[in-house]
Amino acid sequence: MPSPRKISRRFACVLAMSLTVIILILPAQLFEYSTYFPNITPKASQSSLPENNLSQIKYVPKLTNAQKIIDKEKEMEDITPISEKVTKASNVQKIINYDDQTEETVSSNSVKKVIILAYMRSGSSMTGKLLEQSDNSIYFFEPLRPLQWSYSRKIPLIDFNNKTRRLTDSQSLKRAYTKTLSGHFNCDFRQSYINVITQKALTGCNACQSFYDCIGSRRIEPVVTKCLPILEQLCNTSLNRIIKVIRLNMETAQILLKSVPDLKIVHLIRDPRGILNSRRRIYRASMKYITDEAKTICTSMLENTVATMKLIRKETFKDRVATLYYEDLGKDPIECSKRLFKFLHLPFTERVEKWIRTNMMGLHTGGNPFAVSNKNSWATSQKWRRMVSLPFASAIDHECRQLYNLLGFLPANNTAQMKTLSVDLLHKNENIDLSVI
Incomplete structure (x- = not known):
């Protein structure tokens, strides 16, 4: 039977290893959640990432699913016939390839x-x-409506510099139309206005729900700027923009x-x-x-x-x-x-x-x-x-x-x-x- 001193040493080793795992893994998990729930991102993570850039945020869940399949293949390696291994490995590679495609911005030529x-x-x-x-697909419902209202009803527009502007003539309205639509197709929403980005129509953009949840009723420039990367990523990974x-x-x-x-x-x-x-x-x-x-x-x-x-x-x-x-x-x-x-x-x-x-x-x-x-x-x-x-x-x-x-x-x-x-x-x-x- 082990002596009390040996038991204490074993307990100390187990405790030290557990603390090490928590220290190494917990921040990564919190970072993964922050990709989808920006409002619960730890302060340290917020300061380490640019507010308006998702380039450092990985699409973790899909990669995780692929890794689970790979791990499962390893578990089954000794009992799976070679022909089945080839087929399953091919399916895993398809998932990895898909992850690699969707994690990055989709090529404009394929959209x-x-x-x-x-x-x-x-x-x-x-x-x-x-x-x-x-x-x-990502579907935008009537993004020109706030622009037309600014022109006909004299409603001010708010840009991403938090400045107001009114469209007072048909030429400025026409330029705003083409600039906004072009921006939406290229996922460059900063070409448009806060009024346009935050409007939510009855039949508009199901894919954009996470962005709408992020801004809530706070349709002001600082909030929209903080949440905008969500919409940009949704758009950049879409193959069809309607x-x-x-x-x-x-x-x-x-x-x-x-x-x-x-x-x-x-x-x-x-x-x-x-x-x-x-x-x-x-x-x-x-x-x-x-x-x-x-x-x-x-x-x-x-x-x-x-x-x-x-x-x-x-x-x-x-x-x-x-x-x-x-x-x-x-x-x-x-x-x-x-x-x-x-x-x-x-x-x-x-x-x-x-x-x-x-x-x-x-x-x-x-x-x-x-x-x-x-x-x-x-x-x-x-x-x-x-x-x-x-x-x-x-x-x-x-x-x-x-x-x-x-x-x-x-x-x-x-x-x-x-x-x-x-x-x-x-x-x-x-x-x-x-x-x-």
Whole structure:
């Protein structure tokens, strides 16, 4: 039996080894947690890392998972047949390679960049959420809205130097639009404003939740600057960067086509009667408002369509701009989505198809007008035909004659025709090249 003195010495050795392990491992564990929970980072770690740089922070969990598999392979080495060892080792290497790729900034050449250029109540939120379902995507909902509000409502913008600025003319607004969108595609959010980065829309950026959690309700420059590396990392490791806008015209978008390599633009259009019926339900608008809005929206859609046709004729842009009818997306969501994903070079996966069946082919047509879940897209796109009066539709038809001739929408000749859904009010002109998806 060991003497008490030997037992004491053994206990002292064990205690010393335990303390050594704690001293060496605990800081590393705390550092790992700080990557995901910046608010609990120890003061010493905060002072040792630049606030705005994630280059020293490793993507620990994925590497840890790979290491666990490697360790498991070592445990099984004596009992695993050689053929199985080769297969499993190959799988481990794939994980390591993936970790190496995602830990660093993704090469800009491999990133898909997409703008959905649309109109308010045109089905753009649904389309944006559809594209967000593609793997490894980040989706930005209406980043131009605060800029437009600064211009129209005289709301000051706050930059990352904590200085305020107001957009007072159309040229400064146009420059702010292109600078902000370019910054989002390049994950350089400091080109934009605090107002833009901190807005959280109902259907915006699921991947950005950790950034929103970090800033909370403290939408001030010091807090946003501290949390910004989270958003930068999320963006830099995304393979698909998707932006939905309703405040951009094709003329300004052409500037981005020239300055952002591989950018693709989807011009989303919808029957103006469906758009205006939806707006009327939200704003309880008068008939005069509807008539004025019909003139505005049809002029804008016409100009963007003509600009699209011109871009398609140019060799540089012909494969980078396309037209998508919301009615087509509603009529056959799966097949139309496959064509959309093919144009954007995005994989159409089982996950995407499941989302479509759940959210675009359901029974639900009412409820929150801003919701995009559990809808029936075809019923939603045609709902206006059973809701509006013939004078309402005729007033829009009158203002939108030129647009109808170009896009193929048909005027409502009588109430029976309008309300009979088996009668198609869209006959596209096959002689006009709009690169329709």
